Amino acid sequence: MRFYRKAKNLTQAQLGEMVELPQPYVEDIERGERNISLDNLQKFLVALHITPSQLFENYDNKQTKELADMLNRVQL
Structure with missing residues (x-):
């Protein structure tokens, strides 16, 4: 999420x-120290104008890719 936030020149406070x-x-969330609910995930995806698969695309992990595919099929 940090990558997309910085790409849009947003501070953590602004995104918050x-x-x-x-x-x-x-x-x-960016540090991976907190779990995120699907409701809050949706808020971040909308604010950053990204899809679930974009959020997880930099992970080279089969389980993460499967999660991204599943989230893309679910309407958040």
Whole structure:
């Protein structure tokens, strides 16, 4: 998520405002220190204008790719 946030020149605080979540929450998500709900994942995807598969495309892991494929089939 950090990659897409930075690509859009957003700070964690700005992205947090967009998704109505506090900056420390965004920071924890980017560090992998917090689990994210599907509702909040949807907020991030909409705010960053990306798909689930884009979010996971840099992972070379079969399980992660399967998760991305599954999320793409589910309407968030």
